[in-house]
């Protein structure tokens with residue numbers, strides 16, 4: 001087994017005769033046996049990367065190796081060693097849950113009996129046993145999502161690609177899925193997942209890469225990234241606007257990024273959350289300013305992108321939607 | 331995992347995809363019902379409305395008509411290949427298949443084979459309807475089966491052409507619309523419904539020699555036990571030619587699509 005589950009070198013992928021550069025020279029190294037997170041706003045190239053790594057499309061330039069196999073020249077060996085759950089659940093609506101998984105098992109060249117056994121086992125594990133013999137057309141969105149994920153696990157692949165696996169799931173199902181992913185990783189599986197939720201990346205992924213406009217703009221462990229970003233947002237609510245102005249002057253040197261002021265509310269990211277908060281309180285107290293409220297919160301993905309890229313996740317300049325992409329902006 | 335030779339696996343993959351497509355036909359019987367209702371209406375329309383005005387010499391019009399309708403119906407059936415593939419593409423299923431270690435051609439072959447299965451069903455039903463409205467072929471059972479196999483094979487070959495259309499079209503509605511300019515002239519400017527002798531001279535040349543007309547002549551001749559010249563061989567040759575050119579094109583398109 002090669003050292004890295006995924007290794008890419010300057011991968012470029014263009015669409016529409018080069019007018020859309022979805023990936024613009026991305027190099028990744030995904031170590032084995034852990035969850036690796038690919039973050040990025042809409043249109044940053046996450047799905048394109050996953051499609052290249054799972055041999056659905058070829059890179060325009062650069063090389064990518066998956067489990068040691070080249071995605072172009074050894075595509076079939078790559079396919080034998082991966083499981084994929086794409087961004088949009090792709091289950092066969094006219095088949096039942098069991099038939100869907102059985103089909104995927106057979107196409108992964110399991111024997112008929114093994115394919116059926118595996119289908120039953122996975123339906124149990126994903127809480128779909130009761131719906132096993134119902135046509136997938138009648139499944140709810142969350143059930144489809146789970147069936148789709150189950151399909152990715154049919155062949156027990158050592159490497160899983162999950163493209164926004166929890167988008168559209170309710171909090172409980174999301175938690176359930178996180179547990180499943182953690183269980184898989186304990187069993188030795190490598191997972192490359194994309195997400196728009198920092199919380200999710202934080203909880204699951206040991207290492208992260210942040211994409212923007214098809215380029216890597218930050219990478220490292222979650223805590224490395226966070227300290228680089230200014231891990232927490234300190235939110236100070238003053239009693240009056242003049243207070244806010246005066247208070248800001250006293251604490252602005254604590255800010256890791258330019259503060260955001262809206263009336264009596266002052267927000268900025270800080271490097272050491274609790275310590276900075278205590279520091280700010282002390283200074284304000286000394287100056288005789290009382291706060292109406294104080295909060296420390298995790299930065300949202302928007303805060304992160306604002307910090308990293310200077311633009312919010314929604315500001316898409318090159319927004320050429322592919323026909324199959326459904327808008328899902330937050 | 332795969333010590334078995336890859337050809338065996340390719341056949342297994344085709345069988346798996348065929349099974350899946352046939353299950354879909356069973357689950358959504360409406361598409362099969364439509365595939366049957368339309369030709370039945372053609373049978374009734376031509377048999378009882380137009381038939382009286384169409385001269386087919388010593389052959390009763392109903393005997394002339396039913397073999398033609400059968401050919402038309404199987405050809406329309408092969409349009410299902412374009413629609414089905416376009417739907418799979420739209421729903422992202424093709425994307426999923428492309429990431430699986432299955433034979434690349436199985437997605438297309440599994441579709442075209444399932445469409446043959448549907449055509450068999452439609453053939454049986456239309457034959458029964460034909461008998462109900464007075465169809466009495468005199469050619470015997472074996473030529474009848476030969477004729478059936480011939481048109482199923484011909485439709486199967488056309489399916490590969492329509493597979494290309496299905497992969498190239500942005501959605502299933504467009505895929506269907508794209509097949510009409512091909513299918514309509516071929517089925518109507520032919521001997522399917524009326525003898526070509528009634529057509530203007532410039533049209534007769536086309537209507538006599540184009541592949542669908544050859545298929546209609548061959549099927550009719552075999553079923554009715556009438557001379558049909560070299561039309562059966564020509565139909566076979568057309569089918570093989572279409573297959574040889576379009577199956578590789580469709581497969582290449584499939585490899586490239588995405």
Ligand SMILES: Nc1ncnc2c1ncn2[C@@H]1O[C@H](COP(=O)(O)OP(=O)(O)OP(=O)(O)O)[C@@H](O)[C@H]1O
Nearest residue numbers: 015020022041042043044045046047048320321322
């Ligand atoms: N088939 C295609 N044809 C044309 N443009 C495409 C195609 N696929 C992707 N793109 C473009 O490439 C860019 C990257 O898209 P991609 O789907 O990889 O982004 P993403 O990070 O997955 O976004 P999201 O979070 O919305 O899923 C976008 O600008 C997109 O419009």
Ligand SMILES: [Mg+2]
Nearest residue numbers: 046047048087
């Ligand atoms: Mg995406």
